[in-house]
Amino acid sequence: xxxxxxxxxxxxxxxxxxxxxxxxxxxxxxxxxxxxxxxxxxxxxxxxxxxxxxxxxxxxxxxxxxxxxxxxxxxxxxxxxxxxxxxxxxxxxxxxxxxxxxxxxxxxxxxxxxxxxxxxxxxxxxxxxxx
Numbered sequence: 001x002x003x004x005x006x007x008x009x010x011x012x013x014x015x016x017x018x019x020x021x022x023x024x025x026x027x028x029x030x031x032x033x034x035x036x037x038x039x040x041x042x043x044x045x046x047x048x049x050x051x052x053x054x055x056x057x058x059x060x061x062x063x064x065x066x067x068x069x070x071x072x073x074x075x076x077x078x079x080x081x082x083x084x085x086x087x088x089x090x091x092x093x094x095x096x097x098x099x100x101x102x103x104x105x106x107x108x109x110x111x112x113x114x115x116x117x118x119x120x121x122x123x124x125x126x127x128x129x130x131x
Contacts, residue, residue: 043102043105043106045101049101052097053098056090056094056097057094060090060091060094063083063087063090064087066083067080067083067087095129103122106118107119107122
């Protein structure tokens with residue numbers, strides 16, 4: 001990955017930090033669910049962060065292909081279920097890593113800037129993650 005900013009995936013403009021691209025919205029009178037996020041919701045990850053996350057997903061993809069192969073070879077149900085549990089565990093580990101990165105960067109930076117928008121977003125996200 002080079003240091004040049006990639007264009008936005010939805011509007012084509014060069015990606016910028018969210019504070020620079022997000023319009024100022026007075027959210028005090030608007031319910032959180034109805035606030036439309038900026039079109040430029042991007043995270044600039046270091047090459048190391050990016051590579052670690054992609055590697056985790058690649059391993060998970062391999063595990064899922066393995067489960068499919070077991071099914072195609074008529075493997076015993078319990079053996080398949082054990083592998084499905086391993087895939088679920090790997091996805092949970094990926095989610096925990098991504099959540100930790102989000103809290104330590106996006107949420108912390110937003111709080112340091114005097115905003116609680118990312119914290120509110122996180123609080124609304126947690127029940128979805130804990131189903």
